[in-house]
Amino acid sequence: MKLVTLVAALASVASGYTVLDAQTFDSAIKEGYWLVKFYSSTCPWSRRFAPVWEKVYTDLEETLAASDIKLAEVECKANRAVCDRAAIDGYPTVNFYDNGVNKGEVPGGQSFQALTRFAMSI
Numbered sequence: 001m002k003l004v005t006l007v008a009a010l011a012s013v014a015s016g017y018t019v020l021d022a023q024t025f026d027s028a029i030k031e032g033y034w035l036v037k038f039y040s041s042t043c044p045w046s047r048r049f050a051p052v053w054e055k056v057y058t059d060l061e062e063t064l065a066a067s068d069i070k071l072a073e074v075e076c077k078a079n080r081a082v083c084d085r086a087a088i089d090g091y092p093t094v095n096f097y098d099n100g101v102n103k104g105e106v107p108g109g110q111s112f113q114a115l116t117r118f119a120m121s122i
Contacts, residue, residue: 017057017071025074025082030100033122035115037073038083043091049110053092056115069122096122 020028020036029036037053039046057064057071064071076083076091086095086102094109095102096118108114 017053017073020072020074020079020082022079022082025079026100028072029097032099033067033069034097035069035071035094035106035119036086036097037071037092037094038076038086038088039073039092040077041075042077046092049092052110052112052115053094055112056119060116060119064119067119067122069119 018028028034037049039049041047053071053073074082074086076088086093088095092110094106094115095104096106097103106115106118109118
């Protein structure tokens with residue numbers, strides 16, 4: 001378990017966005033604006049979406065920080081309860097959270113253009 005936590009922490013530092021799990025999810029998203037990617041490491045669509053998600057973060061890092069918008073991700077196979085509460089029915093899914101309240105899926109949330117447009121409109 002400690003190794004999994006360490007790997008998740010290193011991935012968070014390497015990617016720049018936050019990796020959440022069942023222990024950290026609720027406390028992390030309770031304040032501020034969050035775009036949360038729910039995915040499965042075994043899903044081919046999730047793997048194809050990973051570079052898009054990374055590009056959203058790297059291209060908008062300064063803008064997101066200035067707007068106090070945070071990005072996070074949750075691996076659903078390891079955190080089924082979190083994904084069930086978020087009503088995730090397919091991978092990948094990006095939901096918007098406003099001070100802990102799930103406002104639903106980002107419209108067109110799997111395209112770079114839709115995600116950046118949405119993030120810039122918050």
